[in-house]
Amino acid sequence: xxxxRGFSLNRFQKTIAYQKNTKKADEKFLNxxxxxxGEVKSFISSDNKPNLLELKTKNSKIKIYCSFLSPEDDSxxxxxxxxxxxxxxxxxxxxxxxxxxxxIYIEASNIIIHQHK
Numbered sequence: 001x002x003x004x005r006g007f008s009l010n011r012f013q014k015t016i017a018y019q020k021n022t023k024k025a026d027e028k029f030l031n032x033x034x035x036x037x038g039e040v041k042s043f044i045s046s047d048n049k050p051n052l053l054e055l056k057t058k059n060s061k062i063k064i065y066c067s068f069l070s071p072e073d074d075s076x077x078x079x080x081x082x083x084x085x086x087x088x089x090x091x092x093x094x095x096x097x098x099x100x101x102x103x104i105y106i107e108a109s110n111i112i113i114h115q116h117k
Contacts, residue, residue, distance in 0.1 A: 022095070029092040036106065037114060038064075040084045043077055053077040053108075055088075066090065066108040073111045085114040 041054040050067040051074055057064060066088050068074040080086065090108035097103065 026094055030094050032092050033090070034092055034106075035087060035089045036064075037085070037087045040080045040082060040086060042082070043080060045078065050074075051078065053080070053086075053088075053111075055086075056083070062102045062104065064104045064106065066106045066111075068108045068111065070109075073108060076113075077111055080113070087112040087114050 036055070038055040038057075041056040044052040044054065044065075046052075052065040052067055055064040055066065066077070068077055069090075088106060088108045089110040089112075090106045093105040093107050095103055096105055
């Protein structure tokens with residue numbers, strides 16, 4: 001099991017952003033457990049699809065979306081505001097659409113609201 005604590009959102013997005021080979025990116029990350037720390041950009045609520053929490057990125061072309069396994073975490077994510085610091089634990093699910101390789105999906109198993117000291 002791959003678990004890299006402190007794997008920051010910036011490091012993650014740089015790694016993905018500069019991958020020129022989707023296959024290599026999938027080999028490195030697909031279905032691997034990871035933990036991301038970052039800030040909330042938005043919560044996207046949907047009646048017929050899973051709700052998604054979008055994390056802020058420094059590269060406006062990259063979008064990182066998290067869906068939640070538990071209804072409790074999904075509900076908690078829906079209460080978060082812009083720039084709320086979070087730590088997400090989950091599984092990297094890759095990109096959903098080969099035409100949009102900048103849209104990255106995480107299946108989150110846990111969300112922690114991170115308090116700044």
